[in-house]
Amino acid sequence: MPSDLRDGRIVIVGASLAGLRAAETLREEGFAGSLTVVGDEPRPPYDRPPLSKQVLIGDVPAEATALPMRRDPDAEWRLGVAATGLDLLEKRVMLADGESLSYDRLLIATGTRARPWPNPEEGALQGVFTLRTIDDATGLAEALAAGPRRVLVIGAGFTGSEIASACRERGLDVTVAERGPAPLVGALGGTLSRLATLMHRGHGVDLRCGVTVTALHGDGNGRFTGADLSDGTRVEADVCVVALGAVRNVEWLAESGLAAGRRGVACDAGCQAFNMYGIVINDVFVAGDVSRFPHPLFGYQMLSLEHWGNAVAQAEVAAHNMLNPGPLQRPHLTIPTFWSTQFGLNIKSVGVPTYSDHVVIAQGSLEARRLAMVYGYRGRVTAAVTVDMGKVLDYYRHLIETAAEFPPPPGAADRAIAADIPIPSDVPDPKGLSHEPVVALTGYLPDRRLMVVQPVG
Amino acid sequence: MQIVVDLTRCQGYAQCVFLAPDVFQLHGEEGLLYLPAVPDDQLERVRQAVAACPVQAILMGKGVSAGAE
Ligand SMILES: Cc1cc2nc3c(=O)[nH]c(=O)nc-3n(C[C@H](O)[C@H](O)[C@H](O)COP(=O)(O)OP(=O)(O)OC[C@H]3O[C@@H](n4cnc5c(N)ncnc54)[C@H](O)[C@@H]3O)c2cc1C
Ligand code: SF4
Numbered sequence: 001m002p003s004d005l006r007d008g009r010i011v012i013v014g015a016s017l018a019g020l021r022a023a024e025t026l027r028e029e030g031f032a033g034s035l036t037v038v039g040d041e042p043r044p045p046y047d048r049p050p051l052s053k054q055v056l057i058g059d060v061p062a063e064a065t066a067l068p069m070r071r072d073p074d075a076e077w078r079l080g081v082a083a084t085g086l087d088l089l090e091k092r093v094m095l096a097d098g099e100s101l102s103y104d105r106l107l108i109a110t111g112t113r114a115r116p117w118p119n120p121e122e123g124a125l126q127g128v129f130t131l132r133t134i135d136d137a138t139g140l141a142e143a144l145a146a147g148p149r150r151v152l153v154i155g156a157g158f159t160g161s162e163i164a165s166a167c168r169e170r171g172l173d174v175t176v177a178e179r180g181p182a183p184l185v186g187a188l189g190g191t192l193s194r195l196a197t198l199m200h201r202g203h204g205v206d207l208r209c210g211v212t213v214t215a216l217h218g219d220g221n222g223r224f225t226g227a228d229l230s231d232g233t234r235v236e237a238d239v240c241v242v243a244l245g246a247v248r249n250v251e252w253l254a255e256s257g258l259a260a261g262r263r264g265v266a267c268d269a270g271c272q273a274f275n276m277y278g279i280v281i282n283d284v285f286v287a288g289d290v291s292r293f294p295h296p297l298f299g300y301q302m303l304s305l306e307h308w309g310n311a312v313a314q315a316e317v318a319a320h321n322m323l324n325p326g327p328l329q330r331p332h333l334t335i336p337t338f339w340s341t342q343f344g345l346n347i348k349s350v351g352v353p354t355y356s357d358h359v360v361i362a363q364g365s366l367e368a369r370r371l372a373m374v375y376g377y378r379g380r381v382t383a384a385v386t387v388d389m390g391k392v393l394d395y396y397r398h399l400i401e402t403a404a405e406f407p408p409p410p411g412a413a414d415r416a417i418a419a420d421i422p423i424p425s426d427v428p429d430p431k432g433l434s435h436e437p438v439v440a441l442t443g444y445l446p447d448r449r450l451m452v453v454q455p456v457g
Numbered sequence: 458m459q460i461v462v463d464l465t466r467c468q469g470y471a472q473c474v475f476l477a478p479d480v481f482q483l484h485g486e487e488g489l490l491y492l493p494a495v496p497d498d499q500l501e502r503v504r505q506a507v508a509a510c511p512v513q514a515i516l517m518g519k520g521v522s523a524g525a526e
Contacts, residue, residue, distance in 0.1 A: 044521035064494035066520030068459040309465035344485030
């Protein structure tokens, strides 16, 4: 590594999973210069997935979720202060406290925030929550512990479903309202969404699909009391959780000239940011939930992922590339991988299930609630989802990596009969869902409408 | 000490659950839930779990200290 890349000044904006793992990797790979990590949250990096699982069940206090360091990255932590602007020419990051930081190389890792309820007055009612931060989770866990009459969850994506599952585990009555035809349909397609419907109902969730919530109501003291649904019914509840998906934290880059928009900050496969003309900016890198990047296995379309594993993998590649000249840089080609624990089931996904036209159940069965479903697009394996069968996921990852033929050839000993019966994958247009999918292809395929990801609410 | 389990890598082998049942628990067949903040009296057991995990999915370490600014 040339010594000038090992020295100098690196600034990371975003002090969460991607920011921390990048900082550690920089030191691991020999960076000896000055390192500053800026984060608008007052807390050191913590782990978000437990917030909708262990924390809501009541096993773990939200503040106990600090992320362990792999090594001390010897960084200056500027916590509780937001970056407000970026000057690419002067190579400076402006901060909310009026200061600015100059950098030689910059990593953007500002992630996402919860999409708020579209009516701010209704959203501010006491008892209405979103879930993204420790403070959100602390407030919601307290509200659940207080024993509300009923909880209303708006949106049946992964987060909404996990919240509903935690409520049922606590013995609370819960209503889930989803605009689409079934839970998880935007991420997993038709067949598995029908299993998700059974899981919700089987665990006593009052699941209402094909409806939107039209208004939230409060009493005279600003306390949430219930909501109106588009089918004319009313749900009386003490707690409401708005789980409508995520918004990318890109506002601070609005004037920067970077290709930063609703779907994230665009970068190349080496994590280097594009400016608005699609020209790579050498010293600016992007990683984690805020990024969108091209992936050769999925037609070079731009992927936006909200996946823990992607934040880690991309941060490592970005850090490596910040310290290495072009020919020694690495591409971020990790196959997207995701997990969710809900209603006692462990759902894992590899690849991009929405990039599909057909599926087969390759192992197990819906009846057994234990299966491996394989997704194909134009005769090629593009994704797999397992329910309580995580151990076989690596096998299907390999099929995706090698662009194996779909339906997949016999390989597993317990191959299901259904493995030879492809059925349409039935991935709906995200416009018709309450939540946004956690994997979005943000590129363009002329024959498919599902690529158009619009804000909803 | 804090832990985080890389659940994209974890295959539900449950070695950690046997070694430190007060920290790691299976929820259903293979959904792993755990205490991110390791109680002091569990440190040794968790160390064994870290070493025993067949896919090296458990990371234990200190959190970034709050006064680091
Ligand atoms: C409740 C919940 C459950 C989840 N469960 C799962 C799961 O089961 N499986 C899975 O794979 N993934 C899950 N995820 C997703 C996972 O947590 C994210 O993919 C991961 O946190 C992304 O890390 P990141 O560092 O890219 O972004 P983030 O964690 O969003 O961090 C970005 C940080 O930057 C800060 N920031 C934003 N703007 C600025 C600014 N202008 N200046 C300074 N700082 C700024 C933010 O406040 C934040 O601290 C879950 C997320 C949530 C919220
Ligand atoms: S031992 Fe490792 S693979 Fe097994 S359940 Fe624990 S973390 Fe997962």
